[in-house]
Amino acid sequence: MMKNIVFILAALLFFVAFTLSAQPQVKREDGSVIQYYLNNPAADxxxxxxxxxxxxxxxxxxxxxxxxxxxxxxxxxxxxxxxGIDAALPYATGEREDCPAAYLENNSLTQRIEDGTRELEPLHHIQAPVLVMQSDADESVDPARTQSEIATFIENGATHIELRMLPGLDHSFRDADGKSHLAEVLEEVALWLSSVK
Structure with missing residues (x-):
């Protein structure tokens, strides 16, 4: 049985520790299926x-x-x-003409959090520690919106949530000079994770 869960969202990092009971197929309220992949499912x-x-x-x-x-x-x-996306969509950089309409119409941080929540719904009764890390120079995920959404989660009764802003870093955890700080971010997350195990 899984003992710890860690969430990562590119510029936003969500880290949570609790137990998972996977479901074979999970659907959104609109009936569409949430596509997911589980590797090494026997791990703790x-x-x-x-x-x-x-x-x-x-x-x-x-x-x-x-x-x-x-x-x-x-x-x-x-x-x-x-x-709206699955593994059949080939990798591409920059703007693309073949981006699925369902993605363009429905993708948002709120939708993605809802998908993750549905995927992990069997855990709704567990109070898990959550760490959210947000780059403050992120132009893809609005830092102010992240702060607002975290505040809303807390106002609605969520507990054990800690928001850490990453000063001067962009969506890819790079500073203004283009230097990557991913290793430092992951080190900070690993330290936090070891403290909540």
Missing amino acids: TLLVVFHGSDCNSVQHIESIQTMWQTLSPEAALLTIEKY
Whole structure:
């Protein structure tokens, strides 16, 4: 049985520790299926990754493997696709003409959090520690909106939530000079995770 869960959302990092009971198929309120992939399901720890905001499948993002191997290589890995996207969509950089209409119409941070919540719904009764890390120079995920949404979760009764802003970093955890700080961010997350185990 899984003892720990870690959430990652590219520029936003959600880290949670609790137990998972996976479901074979999970649907949204509109009836569409939430596409997800579970690797190493027998592990005691679960790393949940929500890929960044571009129009690509989570299956084609190499940095997810890096995060998994850096944070907890012995963990199970659960990746959840964005609305309207699956592994059949080839990887591309920049703006693309073939981005699915369902993604363009429905993708939002709120939708992605709802998908993750539905995916992990069996855990609704557990009060888990949550760490949210947000880059304050992020142009893809609005830092002010993240702060507002976290405040709303807390106002609605969510507990054990800690928001850490990452000063001077962009969506890819790079500073103004283009230097990556992903290793430092993951180190901070690993320290937090070890403190809540």
